[in-house]
Amino acid sequence: MTGTARHRASGPLFSRIAAAAVPGRPAVLGPDGALTHAEVLERARRLASRLAARRSPVLVYGQKQPAVLLGFLAALRLGRPYVPVDSSLPPGRVARMLAAVGAEDAVLAEDPPPPLARELAARGIATIRLDPLGAGLERLPETIGGVDPPPPDPEAAAYILFTSGSTGVPKGVAVSHAALAHFTSWLLASHAFVPGGETFLNQAPFSFDLSVMDVYGALLTGGTLFALTREEIADPRRLFRRLDGAPLTTWVSTPSFARFCLAEARFARPMLPALRRFLFCGEALSPGLARALLARFPGVEVWNMYGPTETTVAVTAVRIGAALAAAEGPLPVGHAAPGIEIWIADPDARSRRAPDGARGEIVIAGPQVAGGYLNDAASDPPDGPFFTLPDGRRAYRTGDLGWIDPRDGALFCAGRLDHQIKLRGYRIEIEEIETHLRAVPGVADAAVVPIERDGQPDHLVALVVVTPTLSSAGRALTNHVRAALAESLPEYAVPRLVRATPALPLTARGKLDRRAVREIAG
Structure with a gap:
């Protein structure tokens, strides 16, 4: 299967974003406030002047603050790869990422915890602390001038994202300018986006490659990025208060997030009257979810997309209409x-x-x-x-x-095919979690099992063999192990429950019998 009618981008990404900008329109909306396209471009250019002395990757640390986008764009303008780091990640994991990328500069949209601040200082990384909106950048001199620097090498890295690794060490994926340009050009050519008239939902953390779709979808159409914080996503009342009447035209999320929203009866066409399309990626879209969305949002398109981080967000897409949604089996992910x-x-x-x-x-x-x-x-x-x-x-x-x-x-x-799973859109290497479990004091051996609901992974359960030094009592054991794992793993990779077992079952070949482990975990 080969795609046809190849689309080509014209010019560096920063120049394409500048050409698409609608100066007075909001480029990003969030709880911290809004920035117009003119403000985003001006502040990104000024920030680029502060970062122009080196060519190494730029760490950009924060959550959903508009200042995080300023860090991305400043790096893009200079041809330096940016490395998004969500502030929810444990300092130890961030330290391993720093060691891998060799960053010399960090743009901080919020204060890092003391262990990470010490790590940045110990590595001699120059930090630029911005307020959430990058206020004050407009007063800095633009030492590299108003003309963009020479275009970057198309094969050079535009950004670096980290995925789960079976050894316990996160793996960095460097996505080139050419790959990013190819993806964004295809995205724009595949949908009838209205220049200056689109508002994209941003649900995914900026360190998750799904966000590349909504960030650049918004910026390259002269549209608006409508960013949700993790606090809003965790609190249904805050979430639906924010969504009610929002001017969203393009919903980008994992299917799990839409399934969560459907539990609210008001999540329907009247809540989002401007919505034109759902774009799903990151995990499987079920026929039942597609049917529910088509019923709640008549006239709104539902798209199923597929692609790993290693292939730049998505490489296939298909619109799911009523006929496809009526199927009992799995949905196609497209061509x-x-x-x-x-x-x-x-x-x-x-x-x-x-x-x-x-x-x-x-x-x-x-x-x-x-x-x-x-x-x-x-x-x-x-x-x-x-x-x-x-x-x-x-x-x-x-x-x-x-x-x-x-x-x-x-x-x-x-x-x-292996023991890697998708949980709420995050790709998780089961063996990585097991590696960290075995490093917890008092844990002699461990296995992790995904527990499914409605045919999809819902949460993780860990089975552990404990030494006499560690209590095997249920809640105490779970609390102890979860606290230890939180030092090195993101929250979504920490098992919800931990259960003690005298021994882990093995196959005749002496390997872990994962089928038997699943039966024990229930």
Whole structure:
């Protein structure tokens, strides 16, 4: 399956954003206030002048403050990759990310906790502390002038995001300017966005690649980014107070978030009268959820999209209408974007392509595939995830199980081939959590099980073998282990429950019997 009608971006991304800007229109709306397109561009240019002395990656730390976007754009203008770091991440995890990227500058939209502040200082990283709106930047001199610097090398990194790693160390994915330009050009060409008339929902953290869709969708259409904070998302009353009557035209989120919103009876067309489309990515969209949205929001389009972080947000898309939503089986994730080739690898021989209709591993090739993992000299082993085709194109073995419908060429994704899962849109490596569990004092061995609800992972349960030094009492054990894991893992990767077991079940080959573990966990 190969996408056709290739779309090309014209010019560097910062220049495209500046050309699309509607000066007096809000570029970003959040609880901290709003900034117009003119203010965003002016403050980003001034911030770029403060960052112009070096070429290394720029750490951008915060949550959903408009100042975080200023850090992204300032780095883009200079051709320096930006590294989004959500302030909810444990300082220890951020320290490992810092070691991987070699950042020399950090833009802070809020104060980091003392351990992270000490880490920044110890590494000699120069920090620029901004208020949530970047107030005061407009008074700084623009030492590099009003003309944008030379365009960056298309193959150079535009941003670096971190995904889960089985060794316990997060893996950095460097996405190139060319890959980002290809994705955004396809996104804009695929939908009837109204220049200067779009408002995109931002649900995902800026450190999660789904946010790339709404951030640049808004900025490249002269539209508005409507950012939700994690506090609003966690409090239904605050969330629906904010959403009620909001001028959203494009909803970008994981399906899980929409499912959560549907629990509120008022979440329907009258609440969001301007809404035109739902764009879903990050996890499977179920037919039941699609049907519920089509019923609650008549006339609003529902789109299902697919793509790992390593292939720049999304590489397939399909509009889910009433006929597709009526299906009992899984929904298709669509056809390949222009210039993208997708095939199914034979599960018994990864180098061999499976015939259409056969199940196997989804493989993606083309201009949106990352070069490899950051600082990983072994990114291209013979059986590794990244490889280069004879014609020079990069390809990525996703680890996702899928098949291509021989009737119309649509791609279907049926989950993970390995022990990696998607939980509320976040990709989680089960083995990474187990690695950290075994490092908790008093834990001799551990296994983690995703517990499903409505056919989707809902939460995690950990089974642990404890030493005599650690209490095996339920609540005390859970509290102790969760507190320890919170030092090194993001909140979504910390198991909700922890249960003690005398021993973990093994297969005849001496490997962990995950099926038996699941039965024990319930």
